[in-house]
Amino acid sequence: MANIEKQPIITEIYLESICAVIGDTVEGLTGTEITKILADCKMTDNLSMASKSTRLYNAFVLYQNRNQCSNGILKFLSHAMHPARYMKRNELFQYRLNELNKSLSFIGLELSKEAKYKKVAAARTLSDAQERASHYKSKLELRNIHPEVFKYCDEELVKENYFHSVFEGVKGVAQRLRDKTGVHADGNALVDVIFSTANPLLKINPLLTDTQRSEHLGLSNMIKGLFGVIRNPTAHTPKIKFVINEAEALDIMTIVSYVHKKLDKGV
Structure with a gap:
């Protein structure tokens, strides 16, 4: 997906779902990781004392309101899921990737194991989303x-x-x-x-x-x-x-x- 191509704004319900995954209190990014990646992506972080998912949601909404696109959010997710971050944490990587792709499937995107995006047919139901990413199947693989x-x-x-x-x-x-x-x-x-x-x-x-x-x-x-x-x-x-x-x-x-x-x- 070319960097110059403006990606559509991600609507509230899907943005909340993405933030819930990447900011999960147990399986999500740490607060320190969020701070660094937000800074790397030049995104405003003015709720540093809030929960991780709230921080992310606020930063993502501010970015979209300012830029009228979701490019920065997608860049953040790509940085967060870069495989180099997950040396010796393969199972955590696969878990996050699967959960994230369930959310992304509703906006017609999928993130690969190389942290690259590809366009897919948008999921319409929860069953559609689950078919894109099964933890059980990935663990068997x-x-x-x-x-x-x-x-x-x-x-x-x-x-x-x-x-x-x-x-x-x-x-x-x-x-x-x-x-x-x-x-x-x-x-x-x-x-x-x-x-x-x-x-x-x-x-x-x-x-x-x-x-x-x-x-x-x-x-x-x-x-x-x-x-x-x-x-x-x-x-x-x-x-x-x-x-x-x-x-x-x-x-x-x-x-x-x-x-x-x-x-x-x-x-």
């Missing part, structure tokens, strides 16, 4: 989760639906086994047929040594464990009785991803 995980439960990841995402993720393992072997069984029966040591339909190694056979059986037991711990209970237990939080979901999906990476080696 940071863990280098296998693409097959996203293939089977992308909608649930975007909606940050932990219960159904892990259910669909584990179901995806069973489906991939069927796709790779043509076996149409299910559950433990599917695993036993495919990973039989006597006549395996899928091998992740040559099965020539005790160590290789142990790895082969270990993977089959891991898949059975996922079925037993996740798929079967989630299929038969109401969501309100089988609570899965984000930390648990991330761990489960990491195991699912590990299984898919092992299956990549299967012949």
Whole structure:
């Protein structure tokens, strides 16, 4: 986005949302950071004793009233989200970026990981905004989760639906086994047929040594464990009785991803 191009004024409701994100008392910028970036962007800061979000909102409104554009505000946000500020704080960076992009999506903008803007179709609903930035999905991406995980439960990841995402993720393992072997069984029966040591339909190694056979059986037991711990209970237990939080979901999906990476080696 060219610096000389005047950007439209950001209306009050969206400006408040942006300030709430970047001035959040826990996850937002510090007061010192706000002071420095406002000065760098040559924006007036005459409420230094106010809350962080109020300081920002006041400075942004003064700027827009004076300049009749939002260029300085966008410059501030770009400076605030410059990746160099977040060395060893990757998760905080991703959190702020996601939350900020939810707000920016309503004015048709998105901030990249390189702190550059691009124009996007403006979000009209909260669901539209949430689809642009899911914390859950971004945390999985940071863990280098296998693409097959996203293939089977992308909608649930975007909606940050932990219960159904892990259910669909584990179901995806069973489906991939069927796709790779043509076996149409299910559950433990599917695993036993495919990973039989006597006549395996899928091998992740040559099965020539005790160590290789142990790895082969270990993977089959891991898949059975996922079925037993996740798929079967989630299929038969109401969501309100089988609570899965984000930390648990991330761990489960990491195991699912590990299984898919092992299956990549299967012949």
